Amino acid sequence: MRILKILIAAMLLGAAPAWAQDLADISLSDPKQESQALALMDSIRCVVCQGQPISGSNAELAGDMRRIIRERIAAGDTPEAVRTMLISKYGDWVTFRPQLKPATLPLWIIPLLALLAGVWLVSRRLGWRQN
Amino acid sequence: MIAEAGLAALWLAATMALLQLVLGALVLGRGQTSLGRAVAPVAVIQAALVGIAFTCLIAVFVTSDMSVLLVAANSHSAKPLIYKIAGTWGNHEGSMLLWVTILGLAGATIALFERTLRADTKLATLSAQAAIALGFYVFLLFASNPFTRISGVIDGQGLNPLLQDPGLAFHPPTLYAGYVGMSAAFSFAVGALITRDVGPTFARAMRPWILGAWILLTIGITAGSYWAYYTLGWGGWWFWDPVENASLMPWLAATALLHSVTVLATRDGLRTWTIMLAVLAFSMSMVGTFLVRSGILTSVHSFAVDPRRGLFILGLLSVYITGAMALFAIRAKTIAEGNRFELVSREAALVINNLILTVILVVVLAGTLYPLILESYNGDKISVGAPYFNAVAGPMAVILMLFLAAGPLMRWRSDRPKALVERMAPALFSGAVMLLMLAAFGGTIGYLPLIGLVAAAVVGVGSLAPLWKRDLRRTPLFTWGMVIAHFGCAVSMAGMASDSAFTKENMVSIAANETREIGPFAVTLLGVRERPGPNYQILEAVVSASKGADGTPFEMTPQLHAFSDPVMTTNQAAIKTFWNGQLYVTLGENSDGSKFLLRMWWKPFVTFIWLGGILIALGGTLSLIGRVRRDIWKKQAEPTAEPIEVPA
Amino acid sequence: MNRKLVLWLPFALMAALFISFLASLSNSPEKVIASQMVGQPLPEFAAGAAIPEQPGAATADFRDGKPRLLNVFASWCVPCIAEIPVLMELKASGVEVVGVAVHDTSVDLTRFLATNGNPYSRIGLDQGGRAQIALGSAGVPETFVVDGQGKILYQHIGVVTEADKTKLLAMLGVVK
Structure with missing residues (x-):
């Protein structure tokens, strides 16, 4: 980690755009933290592009979010804390995983109703009574 | 001139569709049966006319006639020929014309080749087909005229670089043909409801259309994913x-329909449900078209849109x-329920298949x-994406896989549970072996990929079981088709689960001659060079990769393509395929002078995802050939019910 | 349940689906993501000086009792050019406009300001989009109204036009 920070510091001093190469596009050295960060990035929606997760977007703001996510995870934050932070900035739109709350309940209730209705239809209309 | 000819042909085709509909209504409503014989020729003429209109549109694209608005807005004289042709349907108006062209051809095919169906049902089917086509003609002629002229344009605006890809040139036609195939199934269903002719003969007439559409949708989705x-x-x-979801929804409905129509054809069961599904499958095709065309969704794939058109499609x-x-609600109660069956039977497995697919x-x-x-409703903006779909649909897909393994091993009507377990034994055993292997060597993997891999093992073996102890040379082609398609499901699911369980990812920033590890590979950046491409500038990294310390090195060249008109950069991944996975390397955009961003993935067995898709489509094709051949051959004999297959 | 009613269920479901489609057609095609920070204290950020001639921008600058505009912009952003004259007029009316330049460089900014004019009292160069994300800003240009206690009162998404001036001036407490 320290080496990486020195590397970033060295880049910040360089002439090229300072945000060019850093945690936005470079894996964390701890594979467990990196996989946590990746899973989170897969479920955060890019706010400038249409319908892509930040893990699959070339937009600069998506890169900025990836950097902040990797930094926070490396600093020991849980992925959920980082998600909550981003929701506090951009609202529920930013997370591809809908938060469980009254307004999103239909997302789970509708499939459940469909399943129950299906089971009921099958048992009633088709009936597996012997002839 | 060509454009005007095309427009004239389109108007005439619309007139023919109207005539086809009126004739059909006269015969069915007023009993003027003498007019009935005219319907089929009218359908054929309509197809020929719309075919001419579409050919004219291709011609104006190929000749880069910039006085046609559509060409000016979507093509460019310097474009390679293949993209000029593909440009014909790479836009709203052209794709709608393609849609109705395929619809016309489907109608003509029914008119010419459908002989098993009752005459009045066939007539009703063609009338329904005409009604659908008529709506699209009106839409084209009044709200999306592809042949509109403009003046003063010197050259066109070009095609989105992301769409300049040979695979994509043929992707929309494949999906559209699939959607239109569903419209044929819909017309059959409406026709059968009108004449109350829902039975095995009707199911066998409809089945090739469902199979054909389903094969095309499978190919379309597989290709789109790759x-x-x-x-x-x-x-x-x-x-x-x-x-993507818009193309998946019709596929799910079509898959359910494919299985229920088999019950109807074989056992004369699930009558109303099959009709329902046929309507649903076409609804989903139309909903998909609407969602993509109306612009109410935000997506990377969205086309430029006009809300008025969205409203029009919604109206249709x-x-x-x-x-x-x-019609279904009014007529379904007059359709007698089909044959019954028991809880442990092939019908029951197919019903559960239908239930899960529908959910x-x-x-x-x-x-x-x-x-x-x-x-x-209230202005709230939320996003629903992969985490939701994977968590909710994923487990159901796994359960579906288990029924997929068991279904073909069950007897029709009723079966003994104990006998079924015996037939399932090898499949269950292979699942247990997979579970043990994963526990021993798999490392920590998520719960969904784990059960996915186990289910894939069960289905992989279970799907082959119907061939067990059979004379393979005398096994009917459609049984082979089913076995291969089901095996393809196992292969595809294994690929998906393996990709999410075992993928290794490494994103690095390295200078020339530096080496980094990814999975079992060592990747060295040899250098980066710039060179001109056909209509873009190429930035290309040359990397050398080798497996292990003493593996033979091979070169890979991930590229960035910088287009100037419109300004856009696209990524060209370098992919090296091995039997057990793919090494995937891309060059990142923000590389500066001495260091370059490389994103590297090692994806074990990822190719199985699309290999499975190909197998599913292949199985469908074999099944289609087998069914059509048998149905033609059987036509001489009186078709009542198909011979019941007995699993070994 | 009555079988007749069950058979009408698909009809009802489909009709409901189409009505909801009709309603969604009136959804705004512009997918603007509003900041959730409106009504909240300005988040902590510190963006260093973007050009040598002017100081950078930080949260602390907004707590001296004077309401200000916080304008998120960039030299590469074409629409941003269009709002510079309006921002100049606001400046002339006594409004202090603090700039935060995103994904930008000192050289480009100097050229941009020389060509289009400089309405800013301070310009911070946002390193890595940190200030932008802290503000919940999703693009450029965006303009936040911040009161004297450092609370965000309002977010204006897109170009500030003549028509928006009165509203902004009222919110800033500048009598017109």
């Missing part, structure tokens, strides 16, 4: 993007679908549309 995988450059192959969609649903369809539909509904 396209996203290699062009978007981030290693993902399915994003649960609304446009509502008339057809609610009309069919109303998955509801999940995809709800997840795709609920954000829109919520926003129009």
Whole structure:
């Protein structure tokens, strides 16, 4: 980690755009933290592009979010804390995983109703009574 | 001149569709049977005319006639020929014309080749087909004229660089042909409702259309997924993007329909449900078209849109679908229920297959549309993406796989549970072996990929079991088709689960001659060079990769393509395929002078995803050939019910 | 349940679906993501000086009792050019406009300001989009109204036009 920070510091001093190469596009050295960060990035929606997760977007703001996510995870934050932070900035739109709350309940209730209705239809209309 | 000829042909085709509809209505409503013989020729003429219109549109694109608005807006004289042709349907108006052209051809095919169906049912089917076509003609002629002229344009605006890809040139026609095939199934269903002719003969007439459409949808989805995988450059192959979902929904309904129509054809069961599904499958095709075309969804794949057109398509969609649903509600009660069956029987397995597929369809539909509904209700913006779909639809897909393994091993009507377990034994054993192997060597993997891999093992072996102890040379082609398609499901699921369980990812910033590890490979950056491409500038990294310390090194060249007109950079991933996976390397955009960003993935067995898709489509094709051949051969003999297959 | 009613269920469901489609057609095609920070204290950020002639921008600058505009912009952003004259007029009315330049460089900014004019009292160069994300800003240009206690009162998404001036001036407490 320290080496990486020195590397970033060295880049910040360089002439090229300072945000060019850093945690936005470079894996964390701890594979467990990196996989946590990746899973989170897969479920955060890019706010400038249409319908892509930040893990699959070339937009600069998506890169900025990836950097902040990797930094926070490396600093020991849980992925959920980082998600909550981003929701506090951009609202529920930013997370591809809908938060469980009254307004999103239909997302789970509708499939459940469909399943129950299906089971009921099958048992009633088709009936597996012997002839 | 060509454009005017095309427009004239389109008007005439529309007139023919109207005539076809009126004739059909006269015969069915007023009993003027003498007119009935005219319907089939009219359908053929309509197809020929719309075919001419579409050919004219291709011609103006090929000759780069910039006085046609559509060409000026979507093509460019310097474009390679193949993209000029593909440009014909790479836009709203052209794709709608393609849609109705395929619809016309489907109608002509029914008119010419359908001989098993009762004459009045065939007539009603052709009338329904004409009604659908008529709506699209009106839409084209009044709201999306592809032949509009403009003046003063010197050259065109070009085609989105992301769409300049050979695979993508043929992707929309494949999906559209699939959608239109569903419209044929819909017309059959409406025809059968009108004449109350729902039975095995009707099911056998409808089945090739469902199979054909389903094969095309399978190919379309598989190809679209691979396209996203290699062009978007981030290693993902399915994003649960609304446009992807729009193609998945008709596929799910078609898959359910394919299985229920088999019950209807073989056992004369599930009559009303099959009709319902046929309407539903076409509804989903139309809903998909509407969602993509109306612009109410935001997606990477979205086209430029006009809300008035969205309203028009919505109008068409509502008339057809609610009309069919109303007809269903009125007529379904007069259709006698089909044969019954027991809980442990092949029919029951197929019904559960239908139930699960339908619930998955509801999940995809709800997840795709609920954000829109919520926003129009109170302005709240939420996103529903991969985490939701994977968590809700994933487990159901796994359960579906278990029924998929068991279903073909069951007898029709009723079976003994104990005998079934015996037949399932090898499949269950292979699942147990997989579970043990994963526990021993798999490391920590998520719970869904784990059960996915186990289910794939069960289905992989179980799907082959219907061939067990059989004379393979005398096994009917459609049985082979089923076995191969089911095996393909196992292969595809194994690929998906393996990709999510074992993928290794490494994103690095390195200078020339530096080496980094990814999975079992060592990757060295040799250098980066710039060179001109056909109509873009190429930035290309040359990397050398080798497996292990003493493996033979091989070169890979991930590229960035910088287009100037319009300004856009696309990613060209370098992919090296091995029998057990793919090494996937892309060059990142923000590389500065001495260091370059490389994104590397090692994806074990990821190719199985699309290999499975190909197998599913192949199985479908064999089944289609087998069915058509048998249905033609059987036509001489009186078809009542198909011979019942007995599993070994 | 009555079988007749069950058979009408698909009709009802489809009709409901189409009505919801009709409603969604009136959803705004512009997918603007509003900041959730409106009504909240300005988040902590510190963006260093973007050009040598002017100081950078930080949260602390907004707590001296004077309401200000916080304009998120960039030299590469074409629409941003269009709002510079309006921002100049606001400046002339006594409004202090603090700039935060995103994904930008000192050289480009100097050229941009020389060509289009400089309405800013301070310009911070946002390193890595940190200030932008802290503000919940999703693009450029965006303009936040911040009161004297450092609370965000309002977020204006897109170009500030003549028509928006009165509203902004009222919110800033500048009598017109």
